[in-house]
Amino acid sequence: MENGLTSNVGIGILTVGMEGKEMPDSSVISTKGQVTVPKRIRTRLGLRVGDRVEFVVQGKHTIIRPVRRPGNPFEKYIGALPAFPGGLREINAWVRSMRDEE
Numbered sequence: 001m002e003n004g005l006t007s008n009v010g011i012g013i014l015t016v017g018m019e020g021k022e023m024p025d026s027s028v029i030s031t032k033g034q035v036t037v038p039k040r041i042r043t044r045l046g047l048r049v050g051d052r053v054e055f056v057v058q059g060k061h062t063i064i065r066p067v068r069r070p071g072n073p074f075e076k077y078i079g080a081l082p083a084f085p086g087g088l089r090e091i092n093a094w095v096r097s098m099r100d101e102e
Helices: 039-045 087-101
Strands: 005-008 011-018 021-024 053-058 061-066
Parallel strands (some): 011 061
Antiparallel strands (some): 005 011, 011 021
């Protein structure tokens, strides 16, 4: 099938080609329903400890993907630096002066 997904009893399975052979990354479900995501997949998805993932059903396939928060990723840095002296008017004047000097 397309995109490295193969079908097995209606369940999508991610497989990665390696030297012409498909080698599935797999994990065992614990008694608590927990699964260890293989390192190669965590790296590929950019997952780190504490990250959340979501499971999306699309037709016969189930996709695991990182949950990305909507909004501004830099919001947590607001107030980390002191305010620019003179406010927005001075910022715009400073930017104009920088552009004129080039």
